[in-house]
Amino acid sequence: MSETLTFAVPKGRILDEALPLMAAAGIEPAADFHDGSSRALQFGSNVEGLSIIRVRAFDAATFVAHGAADFGIVGSDVVDEFSYDALYAPVDLGIGACRLSVAEPKALAEDDDPRLWSHVRVATKYPNTTSRHFAARGVQAECVKLNGAMELAPALGLTSRIVDLVSSGATLKANGLVEVETISEVTSRLIVSRTAFKRKGAILSDWISRFREAADAAA
Numbered sequence: 677m678s679e680t681l682t683f684a685v686p687k688g689r690i691l692d693e694a695l696p697l698m699a700a701a702g703i704e705p706a707a708d709f710h711d712g713s714s715r716a717l718q719f720g721s722n723v724e725g726l727s728i729i730r731v732r733a734f735d736a737a738t739f740v741a742h743g744a745a746d747f748g749i750v751g752s753d754v755v756d757e758f759s760y761d762a763l764y765a766p767v768d769l770g771i772g773a774c775r776l777s778v779a780e781p782k783a784l785a786e787d788d789d790p791r792l793w794s795h796v797r798v799a800t801k802y803p804n805t806t807s808r809h810f811a812a813r814g815v816q817a818e819c820v821k822l823n824g825a826m827e828l829a830p831a832l833g834l835t836s837r838i839v840d841l842v843s844s845g846a847t848l849k850a851n852g853l854v855e856v857e858t859i860s861e862v863t864s865r866l867i868v869s870r871t872a873f874k875r876k877g878a879i880l881s882d883w884i885s886r887f888r889e890a891a892d893a894a895a
């Protein structure tokens with residue numbers, strides 16, 4: 677009997693870029709995956725025994741880290757924030773490119789120098805990555821956790837600064853903010869559960885190779 681596998685994909689903005697790459701690697705979701713009116717969360721695929729779950733980005737990492745899903749796709753922002761020993765990220769898929777940056781109101785940035793900070797208070801979805809980044813140069817970061825719309829925080833007096841993902845910069849601009857420091861460059865990664873790899877190493881190695889080839893071909 678062939679082994680069963682579960683593949684986790686984030687339902688957000690990576691998905692449009694992930695689907696062609698998955699197809700190039702050999703995984704195509706069953707038709708109901710694309711049915712916007714369906715409330716299903718788990719789907720079949722063209723690969724016998726392989727099912728696909730569509731969940732929030734951070735939850736995809738959680739399912740894989742616990743071995744509830746065998747492998748999947750998430751941004752390196754999510755991998756870094758979790759820093760889970762239980763998953764590894766063997767392939768840079770080259771999709772979902774953006775950066776994690778510190779931003780603040782334009783007026784504040786005119787007279788500000790991040791190199792002089794000893795303490796910083798930010799609103800962010802990424803408290804662990806933010807604290808690690810600032811601690812590396814002796815700056816204490818006080819993080820207020822938000823799950824979205826970080827750009828609102830300075831205007832409403834929640835925090836003076838934010839740490840968030842930026843790609844075009846349009847969201848920052850629309851909210852009167854400017855980037856003052858880049859924390860990391862982000863792309864999406866293939867992630868694999870270490871516990872699943874112990875049990876299903878041969879088949880997962882094969883999928884890792886296929887995704888590596890698909891990413892190289894798309895680069």
Ligand SMILES: Nc1ncnc2c1ncn2[C@@H]1O[C@H](COP(=O)(O)OP(=O)(O)OP(=O)(O)O)[C@@H](O)[C@H]1O
Nearest residue numbers: 688689690732733751752753772773774841842843
């Ligand atoms: N502006 C962007 N440009 C490119 N990639 C992005 C951008 N914003 C986010 N990403 C990538 O897409 C991933 C998912 O982001 P998305 O905004 O779709 O999910 P989300 O809405 O944050 O998730 P959730 O449903 O948990 O709130 C991020 O982890 C990141 O790797």
Ligand SMILES: O=P(O)(O)OC[C@H]1O[C@H](OP(=O)(O)OP(=O)(O)O)[C@H](O)[C@@H]1O
Nearest residue numbers: 824825840841842843844845846847848
């Ligand atoms: O530089 P830009 O091209 O404007 O992209 C940046 C925006 O994209 C992401 O949010 P998203 O749209 O995914 O919504 P979210 O706030 O719900 O995460 C991110 O959190 C920024 O708000």
